[in-house]
Amino acid sequence: xxxxxxxxxxxxxxxxxxxxxxxxxxxxxxxxxxxxxxxxxxxxxxxxxxxxxxxxxxxxxxxxxxxxxxxxxxxxxxxxxxxxxxxxxxxxxxxxxxxxxxxxxxxxxxxxxxxxxxxxxxxxxxxxxxxxxxxxxxxxxxxxxxxxxxxxxxxxxxxxxxxxxxxxxxxxxxxxxxxxxxxxxxxxxxxxxxxxxx
Amino acid sequence: xxxxxxxxxxxxxxxxxxxxxxxxxxxxxxxxxxxxxxxxxxxxxxxxxxxxxxxxxxxxxxxxxxxxxxxxxxxxxxxxxxxxxxxxxxxxxxxxxxxxxxxxxxxxxxxxxxxxxxxxxxxxxxxxxxxxxxxxxxxxxxxxxxxxxxxxxxxxxxxxxxxxxxxxxxxxxxxxxxx
Numbered sequence: 001x002x003x004x005x006x007x008x009x010x011x012x013x014x015x016x017x018x019x020x021x022x023x024x025x026x027x028x029x030x031x032x033x034x035x036x037x038x039x040x041x042x043x044x045x046x047x048x049x050x051x052x053x054x055x056x057x058x059x060x061x062x063x064x065x066x067x068x069x070x071x072x073x074x075x076x077x078x079x080x081x082x083x084x085x086x087x088x089x090x091x092x093x094x095x096x097x098x099x100x101x102x103x104x105x106x107x108x109x110x111x112x113x114x115x116x117x118x119x120x121x122x123x124x125x126x127x128x129x130x131x132x133x134x135x136x137x138x139x140x141x142x143x144x145x146x147x148x149x150x151x152x153x154x155x156x157x158x159x160x161x162x163x164x165x166x167x168x169x170x171x172x173x174x175x176x177x178x179x180x181x182x183x184x185x186x187x188x189x190x191x192x193x194x195x196x197x198x
Numbered sequence: 199x200x201x202x203x204x205x206x207x208x209x210x211x212x213x214x215x216x217x218x219x220x221x222x223x224x225x226x227x228x229x230x231x232x233x234x235x236x237x238x239x240x241x242x243x244x245x246x247x248x249x250x251x252x253x254x255x256x257x258x259x260x261x262x263x264x265x266x267x268x269x270x271x272x273x274x275x276x277x278x279x280x281x282x283x284x285x286x287x288x289x290x291x292x293x294x295x296x297x298x299x300x301x302x303x304x305x306x307x308x309x310x311x312x313x314x315x316x317x318x319x320x321x322x323x324x325x326x327x328x329x330x331x332x333x334x335x336x337x338x339x340x341x342x343x344x345x346x347x348x349x350x351x352x353x354x355x356x357x358x359x360x361x362x363x364x365x366x367x368x369x370x371x372x373x374x375x376x377x
Contacts, residue, residue: 007204019209023216030217031224056221063225063302067232067259068345071304074294105311106292106349108265116260118253126254126264129351169263171292171349172311 031060041186042086043078043168064116072178074171076104081165083191091119091161093194094146099187101139103177104170106130109187111145113161123157125149145189225302232259233300233341237272244280246271246346246366251356267359269346271368276340279322281332281371284346286310287362292349297321300339320371329371344368 038045046058062069069077082088083095097109108129113119118126132154133141143154145166158164168187170177177184235258237243249256249268256262273280284295287310294309295317308317319333321344328334346366348359 007201011201011205012208015205015208016212019212020216022209023213023218024220026213027217027220031221056218059302060221060224063228064260067228067302068296068298068343069304070294070296070347071307074296074307074309108263108351110261110263110265112261117257118262118264120254122254126252127351129265131351167261172309 030057031064038181040078040181040184041188042082042084043080043186045076045078045181072173076170076173076177076181078168078181078186079165080189081163083189085191087191088163089145089158089165089189090163090194091147091158094144094192096142096144096190096192097166097187098140098142098190100141100185102130102168102170102187103174103184105172107168107170109143109156110167110169111156111158111161112165112167114163114165119157119159119161119164121157121159121161123149123159125155125157128154128156144192146192226300229298229300229302229342233272233343236270236343243272243274244369246344246363246368248360248363251350251353263347265349265351267346267348267350267356267363269348269363269366271344271346272341273321273344273368274341275321275323275326275337277370279320279326279328279371280369281320282318282344282368284310284317284366285362286314286316287348287359289358290314291355291359292347293317293359293362294347296345296347297335297337297342298345299337299342305337305342306335 089095106129108127110127111119128143133143134154135141143156144150145156145158147157147159149155234240236247246269249270252262252264252266252268262268282295284293287293292309294307296307297305299305306319308319310317319335320328321335321337322328323340324336324338346363348363350356350359
């Protein structure tokens with residue numbers, strides 16, 4: 001009868017294989033799950049994206065979902081997958097994005113399908129930016145995320161985007177914004193209605 | 199040590215190796231693929247390639263910005279440093295040149311707000327000789343990517359940015375006549 005303390009090569013090899021599989025699975029989960037970084041009113045951003053200060057986990061996450069991202073002195077990036085109520089953004093619904101002055105030279109909001117590429121539509125409205133929105137006297141603005149071009153408003157088309165996310169890019173951000181992301185008044189994304197795709 | 203404990207320790211060690219190995223290898227593997235694709239399997243290195251306007255069909259790099267004109271240079275410093283130059287876009291449009299190493303780190307970035315007359319620097323490995331008087335960026339790796347980003351949210355602005363970037367260069371120092 002075998003000594004219960006002894007370990008056969010077969011058992012050891014099987015355990016190594018199982019351990020490697022579990023490690024690879026947990027590694028992939030760590031790289032791909034969640035948005036990474038810190039949350040600011042539902043927008044996720046990281047102060048070390050692209051920089052040499054990024055740790056191995058963030059570096060791997062950026063490689064998968066934001067390769068060749070700029071450092072924060074050039075651009076800061078925020079991404080969100082949900083509306084203000086915490087529900088997943090999806091192309092069957094229409095949303096209003098409303099915000100105020102953003103602290104940088106130029107900004108844009110872009111729609112990405114869940115494969116991390118631009119949605120496959122020909123609406124020529126993959127994003128809206130600071131030159132397209134109409135400002136009120138306080139510098140506030142609104143824009144639409146949806147399948148149909150709205151009258152007289154900036155918009156980004158979500159046609160064929162499925163369950164999507166949006167990225168806010170602020171180029172050449174003010175120093176105060178670089179130092180304290182929490183100081184940025186982040187745009188609010190509010191669901192207007194949902195329905196069948198036109 | 200009993201058998202269950204031994205198996206548990208083996209499992210934990212293997213899981214740690216798998217987890218950390220994947221996390222550490224992922225940036226190098228993805229950047230390697232991007233360099234290979236950009237350099238057309240190594241046949242186009244140390245020169246800029248000018249991308250078309252970003253559309254839904256732009257799939258070379260994840261999450262491209264449709265508001266920017268991108269140009270890329272896959273660099274290789276194994277034969278010596280390279281000189282990188284980029285002209286501004288007329289009208290003071292945003293232009294930046296960013297340098298990424300083989301590990302995906304953004305090791306340097308310059309823009310035309312800092313250098314309104316144009317961007318110029320030498321990219322070299324540690325220890326490689328460089329000319330006096332040049333701005334120098336040092337990389338810990340032979341290979342990587344340089345990205346020229348120009349603001350171009352409309353077709354008209356894209357045409358303007360495209361014309362300006364055609365004078366960009368990313369070439370071995372000797373070929374630029376530098377000492």
